[in-house]
Amino acid sequence: MAIHLSGVFFNKSSISPPVFQQQRRPPFTVFAAASAATSSSSPPTIQIVGGKTASWYGNGGMNSSKAGDCFENEYDWTDLENDLYHWTKTLRPVQWYPGHIAKTERELKEQLKLMDVVIEVRDGRIPMSTSHPQMDSWLGNRKRILVLNREDMISTADRNAWADYYGRQGIKVVFSNGKLGMGTMKLGRLAKSVAAEVNIKRRARGLLPRPVRAGIVGYPNVGKSSLINRLLKRRMCPAAPRPGVTRSLKWVRFGNDLELLDSPGIIPMRMSDQTAAIKLAICDDIGEKSYDVTDVAAILVQLLSRLPAANNNVLWERYKIDTDGRCGKTFVHKLAVELFNGDEHQGAFRILSDFRKGRLGLRALERPVQSRLT
Secondary structure, eight states, rough: OOOOOOOOOOGGOOOOOOOOOOOSSOOOEEEEESOOOOOOSSOEEEEEESSSSSHHHTTOOOHHHOOOOOOOOTTOHHHHHHHHHHHHSSOOOOOOOOHHHHHHHHHHHHHHHHHHTEEEEEEESSSTTSSSSHHHHHHHEEEEEEEEOOOOOSSSHHHHHHHHHHHHHOOOOOOTTTTTTTTTTHHHHHHHHHHHHHHHHHHHHOOOOOOEEEEEESSSSSSSHHHHHHHHHHHSOOOOOOOTTSSOOEEEEEEETEEEEOOOOOOSSSSOOOHHHHHHHTTTOOGGGOOOHHHHHHHHHHHTTTTTOOOTTTTHHHOOOOOSSOOOOHHHHHHHHHHHHHHHHHHHHHHHHHHTTTTTOOOOOOOOOGGGOO
């Protein structure tokens, strides 16, 4: 049964990342190669060598749905992560660290001392990639609520997989939709309940109760400000569908018994995990200037052609253009010629935009391996 809305606080010792099982097959190898032809009709491509069967790559006319059939019950989320690691090795590293983030980190660490509970918001499409590696050390044993936002952009199977993963660790996760407000009122009640003991202790010392202080933290563009605006039922915090809109910390009052701190998105100063960085780029959770749009769209095409337990024919259904799943840049080039007079930047942006708006189906780009569904 799908678990839609539930929540509980937890300490850092209760969280552990999914453990990927040992690699079961040789990974695909990716390298960029410029075409020998000088004609503009032959763009540079990402070439992939290796794999389980020659038929996966040998038939240039095979569309993504037929290719997916070749790997049914064989290609899984471990394989996908292995391939993504090799695809990103030859790309320009994705790095994005605006100056205001360093200032935010310093101020946030000071404000943490005042917080009774921390609400960590992640992108439901990529929960692990939007988990800050230093968050646990910053929060210590402070009470925390985990929110997976954008539940409207993932499937029921994705929600079940992540609910099961956290449930196995004794953690219940809140799924929310900041745009429509689903889950926000429950989140407000939960924040008050997990920090109720603050006022119990104050009364025991003869002090008057005060509003519970909750800080909302997370990566850029995961929906922190939208959640606050929905909670307050008015636009108190600037919000827009792009990273870097919120640039300063701001306390706002929710009723008489809850204060919320809206904070700018925080990311590591240097992103050593480039597979996570590519997912951030695909989901628009990082600044566009940090990556090559065409490269990222090409990776997305290859991901959509291989996602386990998904409709691998979605690209054909949307654009009526065949893809064999082997070279994402070839697909981007075909789309650019078809729709944008050969402008590959526009073609790549169309693919990314369609994914970000849910036009390529409701799907997460990550699953915990032990909870994958076949």
